[in-house]
Amino acid sequence: MQTDDLDFDRRHVWHPYTSMTKPLPTYPIVSANGYQLILGDGRRLIDGMSSWWAAIHGYNHPVINQAMHSQISKMSHVMFGGITHPPAVELCRRLVASMPSDLECVFLADSGSVAIEVAMKMALQYWQASGHPRREFLALRQGYHGDTFGAMSVSDPINSMHSMYSSYLPINRFVNTLARRFGETWQTGDDAEFTALFSLYHNTLAAVIMEPIVQGAGGMYFYHPEYLRVARTLCDQYGILLIADEIATGFGRTGKWLACNHANIIPDILCLGKALTGGTLTLSATLTRRHIAEIISDSDAGCFMHGPTFMGNPLACTAAIASLSLLEDKEWYHRVMAISSQLSSGLLPLVDHPNVREVRVLGAIGVVEVTRVVNISLLQNWFVEHGVWIRPFRNLIYVIPPYIISSESLAQLINAIASSLDYPEHFDSSIPI
Numbered sequence: 001m002q003t004d005d006l007d008f009d010r011r012h013v014w015h016p017y018t019s020m021t022k023p024l025p026t027y028p029i030v031s032a033n034g035y036q037l038i039l040g041d042g043r044r045l046i047d048g049m050s051s052w053w054a055a056i057h058g059y060n061h062p063v064i065n066q067a068m069h070s071q072i073s074k075m076s077h078v079m080f081g082g083i084t085h086p087p088a089v090e091l092c093r094r095l096v097a098s099m100p101s102d103l104e105c106v107f108l109a110d111s112g113s114v115a116i117e118v119a120m121k122m123a124l125q126y127w128q129a130s131g132h133p134r135r136e137f138l139a140l141r142q143g144y145h146g147d148t149f150g151a152m153s154v155s156d157p158i159n160s161m162h163s164m165y166s167s168y169l170p171i172n173r174f175v176n177t178l179a180r181r182f183g184e185t186w187q188t189g190d191d192a193e194f195t196a197l198f199s200l201y202h203n204t205l206a207a208v209i210m211e212p213i214v215q216g217a218g219g220m221y222f223y224h225p226e227y228l229r230v231a232r233t234l235c236d237q238y239g240i241l242l243i244a245d246e247i248a249t250g251f252g253r254t255g256k257w258l259a260c261n262h263a264n265i266i267p268d269i270l271c272l273g274k275a276l277t278g279g280t281l282t283l284s285a286t287l288t289r290r291h292i293a294e295i296i297s298d299s300d301a302g303c304f305m306h307g308p309t310f311m312g313n314p315l316a317c318t319a320a321i322a323s324l325s326l327l328e329d330k331e332w333y334h335r336v337m338a339i340s341s342q343l344s345s346g347l348l349p350l351v352d353h354p355n356v357r358e359v360r361v362l363g364a365i366g367v368v369e370v371t372r373v374v375n376i377s378l379l380q381n382w383f384v385e386h387g388v389w390i391r392p393f394r395n396l397i398y399v400i401p402p403y404i405i406s407s408e409s410l411a412q413l414i415n416a417i418a419s420s421l422d423y424p425e426h427f428d429s430s431i432p433i
């Protein structure tokens with residue numbers, strides 16, 4: 001890429017969560033292969049991010065590429081209204097077979113946020129159809145479900161900037177799950193807030209929405225599986241729907257196929273995205289139980305009211321089928337476990353570093369929470385200079401590498417994080433957390 005491309009980019013192109021007047025630097029990536037990103041000047045970076053949880057098989061995977069090539073010569077897209085096609089049918093067949101058996105009706109959409117909107121609208125239409133309209137959701141503090149309005153309204157009220165859109169956002173209820181973390185011992189009374197909120201609001205709640213176990217963009221916290229069992233039990237008791245947002249955690253990232261499996265619960269509505277296509281194209285799926293689909297469909301509305309233009313995009317479905325086929329031999333499990341133990345032995349000792357507050361590892365997720373907000377610009381640059389792609393946010397330096405990463409390259413990611421902690425300029429002492 002030329003310098004004037006970067007100038008144009010800086011002047012005209014929005015990037016996520018950065019200023020148009022004082023943008024954070026962007027790095028030109030011209031190709032990607034396996035677990036490496038290749039910069040415009042030829043340097044190779046070891047990928048620690050899987051392009052935000054998505055590229056679990058690495059980049060340019062021959063099996064996914066081959067499948068997409070063969071689909072592209074048939075058709076890239078066709079409308080889904082009144083039409084169906086082999087890739088959508090095959091993908092849904094595979095999803096129904098590989099997801100919990102009660103979740104058998106699949107809605108395909110174009111991104112994770114839209115999958116959440118779809119799930120929330122299903123819950124609202126379900127109550128509407130049953131003759132008792134409800135509009136409240138119970139969500140988790142520190143949660144993140146996307147950037148559209150419904151999704152924002154169930155994301156953490158503080159760190160997802162509710163205040164900025166407060167006049168426009170619906171009001172929902174929030175419960176804390178940080179009191180008991182993953183791996184700690186559950187104590188009687190840990191479910192007190194959950195139980196209290198249910199007894200107060202069970203007449204107005206349409207659904208509970210949770211990221212199972214791992215709270216991603218809301219702070220990279222891992223909470224105790226018992227919270228999921230408590231939610232499932234209370235939802236059953238009061239007839240309230242349970243929505244699981246597995247957009248980040250699905251397809252093995254936490255060491256289980258779904259993070260819900262840590263608690264052996266089945267949600268009523270399940271949202272998948274990110275790694276669904278192995279990180280190649282945008283696609284999401286919202287799965288639900290047949291009786292919910294039936295209640296919605298047999299209502300006055302007569303159908304579920306959503307239908308994106310690119311619904312069931314054949315090329316994206318084809319990529320997803322190929323990605324699922326790569327996961328079939330369960331090799332992902334051994335890779336995730338190997339990554340997990342290497343992250344544990346490499347990162348957990350960093351808790352003794354004076355700049356570190358806490359270190360957390362679960363599955364192929366490693367999180368170093370530091371004591372101050374990081375200077376993203378300086379730290380990002382330092383990582384690039386050291387040959388790794390790690391994108392920190394707030395006070396969190398974390399890695400979610402592709403499952404195919406080699407142990408040598410994973411060691412490089414870990415060493416880069418460890419060494420980066422020694423530079424005071426990487427941390428902004430003026431910004432409180």
Ligand SMILES: *Cc1c(COP(=O)(O)O)cnc(C)c1O
Pocket residue numbers: 111112113114116144145146147211216217245246247248273274
């Ligand atoms: C990324 C994410 C979303 C939103 O997905 P997009 O594809 O970015 O719209 C929703 N929920 C969770 C848990 C996520 O990590």
